Amino acid sequence: MAIQRSILVTAVLMVLVPVVSLLQPQASSEPPAKPLALSESAVSPDEPLAVTLGDRFAPQNALDRLEQVRAALVSFRRLTRVSRSEAIAPVGNTDPETQTLGFTNWTGDIEGTLRQQAYQISKLEYELAQERHADGEISAAELAQAAERYRQEDERFRAFLAQAKVVD
Numbered sequence: 001m002a003i004q005r006s007i008l009v010t011a012v013l014m015v016l017v018p019v020v021s022l023l024q025p026q027a028s029s030e031p032p033a034k035p036l037a038l039s040e041s042a043v044s045p046d047e048p049l050a051v052t053l054g055d056r057f058a059p060q061n062a063l064d065r066l067e068q069v070r071a072a073l074v075s076f077r078r079l080t081r082v083s084r085s086e087a088i089a090p091v092g093n094t095d096p097e098t099q100t101l102g103f104t105n106w107t108g109d110i111e112g113t114l115r116q117q118a119y120q121i122s123k124l125e126y127e128l129a130q131e132r133h134a135d136g137e138i139s140a141a142e143l144a145q146a147a148e149r150y151r152q153e154d155e156r157f158r159a160f161l162a163q164a165k166v167v168d
Helices: 002-023 049-056 059-082 085-091 096-134 140-163
Strands: none
Touching: 059 096, 096 140
């Protein structure tokens, strides 16, 4: 069981390490030897680090912000339509192809990535919970909670995939 658990932990790290490496590029492809240590004001002096990491950088918050970006892109598209082409040409991203294909695909790619990562993490957490339950480390109720989180993420990811479209 310990070997399988270490494989699951390694799989979780494989999902999370690319995110950490975006924050602090490393010369080695190995996971960090010690956990990421940030000061309480590492991101914002006005917000506790726990709030930043737990709320601001949470997957649901990212999806909410993505909706705001989509709304801003719709506004930019409308502004482009009513502006003189010679006045907006230097701005960039004003061509119809970028505004129809690009904006849709870019935001869809981001949402798909976030939803896939949430699904993968919940699956790995459930598999780890199964191992921990088999070893007597967690209760049946804790295993059921992990199973429910996995079921919910699976449902969300399937719903996203059912409606997701790449625009060509």
